[in-house]
Amino acid sequence: MALFGYLVIRDPAVHSMLAERVISWTEEWKQDGILLGEAKTLRRLLNRRFGPLSEDIEGKISQATEQQLELWVDNFVDAKTLAEVSKS
Secondary structure (H helix, E strand, C coil): CEEECCEEECCHHHHHHHHHHHHHHHHHHHHHHHHHHHHHHHHHHHHHHHCCCCHHHHHHHHHCCHHHHHHHHHHHHHCCCHHHHCCC
16 A cells, blocks of 8 residues: 555555556656757757857757767767767
8 A cells, every 4th residue: 555645545556557657757857858868968069169140049959869979979079060960
């Protein structure tokens, strides 16, 4: 039996389902945090090297997947231009 707020869950199946959902949400939140951290890091790096970012670049970063952001951070190391950062 678990207490969620003021609600006592007596049904083991419901308790199990809720516990699984909480774990799932926690993993989603962790992934969201990782994605936000990658995007923040990339923005900081790009701003330092290339100056203020255009709305277009900001939009690309905001819509990027974790894999894209990781690739762009890797590309940043050797990039001489902003365009080289986002190449595939």
